[in-house]
Amino acid sequence: MSKIFIVEDDKVIAESIIKQLKSWHMDAVCVKNFENIVGELKEYNPNLVLLDIGLPFFNGFYWCTKIREFSKVPIVFLSSADDSMNIVMAMNMGGDDFISKPFDMSVLIAKIQAVLRRSGEVFASSNSLLINDVILNLDECTMIYEGDRIDLTKNEFLILRILFENKGKLVSREQIMERLWGAEEFVDDNTLTVNMTRIRKKLMKFGKEDMIVTKRGMGYIVEEK
Numbered sequence: 001m002s003k004i005f006i007v008e009d010d011k012v013i014a015e016s017i018i019k020q021l022k023s024w025h026m027d028a029v030c031v032k033n034f035e036n037i038v039g040e041l042k043e044y045n046p047n048l049v050l051l052d053i054g055l056p057f058f059n060g061f062y063w064c065t066k067i068r069e070f071s072k073v074p075i076v077f078l079s080s081a082d083d084s085m086n087i088v089m090a091m092n093m094g095g096d097d098f099i100s101k102p103f104d105m106s107v108l109i110a111k112i113q114a115v116l117r118r119s120g121e122v123f124a125s126s127n128s129l130l131i132n133d134v135i136l137n138l139d140e141c142t143m144i145y146e147g148d149r150i151d152l153t154k155n156e157f158l159i160l161r162i163l164f165e166n167k168g169k170l171v172s173r174e175q176i177m178e179r180l181w182g183a184e185e186f187v188d189d190n191t192l193t194v195n196m197t198r199i200r201k202k203l204m205k206f207g208k209e210d211m212i213v214t215k216r217g218m219g220y221i222v223e224e225k
Contacts, residue, residue, distance in 0.1 A: 002026045002027070002047045002048065002116055003026070003027045003028070003029075003044065003045070003046040003047050003048075004021055004026055004027070004028040004029075004046055004047070004048050004049075004050060004112065005028075005029060005031070005040075005041050005044050005046035005048070005049045005050070006018065006028060006029065006030040006031065006049075006050045007030075007031045007034075007037055007049065007050065007051045007052055007055065007060065007063065008030060008031075008050065008052045008078060009034065009052065009054075009055055009056055010052075011030075013101075014030040015030075016105070017050065017105075017108065018030065020105045020108070020109065021109075021112075024109055025128070025130045025135075026112075029044060034055055034056045034057055035057050037063050037066075038063070038066050038067065041067065041071075041073075042070075046073060047073070047074070047116060047119070048073065048074045048075075048076065048112060048115060048116060048119075049067065049073055049074070049075045049076070050076050050078055050112075051063060051064060051075050051076070051077050051078065051095075052077075052078045052079060053077060053078075053079040053086065053090070054079065054080075060077060060079070060090075061089060061090070061093050064077075064090070064093040064094050064095060065093055065094070067094075068093070068094040074096040074097075074115045074116070074118075074119045075094060075095045075096055076095070076096060076097045076098070076099060076111060076112065076115055077090040077095045077097070077098045077099065078099050078101060078103075079098070079099075079100065079101060080100070080101040080102075086098075096115050096118075096119075097111055097114075097115055099111055129161070129164040129165065131164055131167050131211070131222055131224055132208065132211055132224060133145060133146070134203075134206060134208055134211065136157075136160055136161060136164050138161070141154070141157040143160070143202065143203075143206075145206040145208065146206075148205070148206065150202050150205060150206075152199075152202070153195075153198075155180060155191075155195045156195055156198060156199050156202070158179055158180055159176055159179075159180070159192075159195055159196065159199060160199060161179075162175065162176055162179050163176075163212065163220060163221075163222045164222065166222075167222050167223070167224060168221070168222070168223055168224065169221065170215055170218060170219050170220070170221045171219050171220055171221065172218065172219035173192060173219050173220075174219075175219070176192060176219070176220070177192055180192070196212070196214075196220070199212065200212065
């Protein structure tokens with residue numbers, strides 16, 4: 001899960017950004033002490049920083065310079081001061097992008113995703129499911145964890161999808177087989193067992209082999225930990 005560190009002194013804007021980022025399966029926090037931005041950033045260890053220019057004590061350019069002394073984390077500037085000089089300064093100081101206020105939240109998310117892609121970060125989109133930092137990509141039929149991607153067969157994907165959609169709930173073997181039957185492919189009980197074994201082997205590559213819990217005689221459950 002991508003972690004976004006927000007350096008914004010307008011609480012309304014910061015809270016709105018956090019809410020939007022979480023709806024896109026990203027974690028986000030806002031700095032609490034504007035005199036200790038570097039300390040809080042190091043403790044949180046984010047994948048991207050949203051940095052306002054006008055801040056208490058020292059401006060965003062100052063903090064960008066301080067961050068660049070020890071980190072290459074992507075920095076996206078936020079500012080209502082969108083004249084060309086501020087944009088040039090933001091880029092010269094080590095910024096990766098610049099977003100002018102007021103901004104549309106969809107534009108902000110698109111910019112963040114673009115910067116994360118350029119930095120090699122993999123994130124969950126609105127067309128994906130996320131449990132325990134494992135992303136099930138619904139478009140590509142793949143599993144992703146910390147940047148590593150594993151391809152899934154059609155049956156493996158359908159099994160994981162019903163489990164992810166029902167996280168924290170028991171899913172019976174019959175329910176899973178009905179989902180597979182709906183794909184117009186006959187699957188017997190033994191075939192389901194074989195597919196579950198294959199899925200666990202793939203999860204083992206992520207160190208997540210215990211993610212799917214078997215309830216003997218009942219079915220399977222995936223719980224967030």
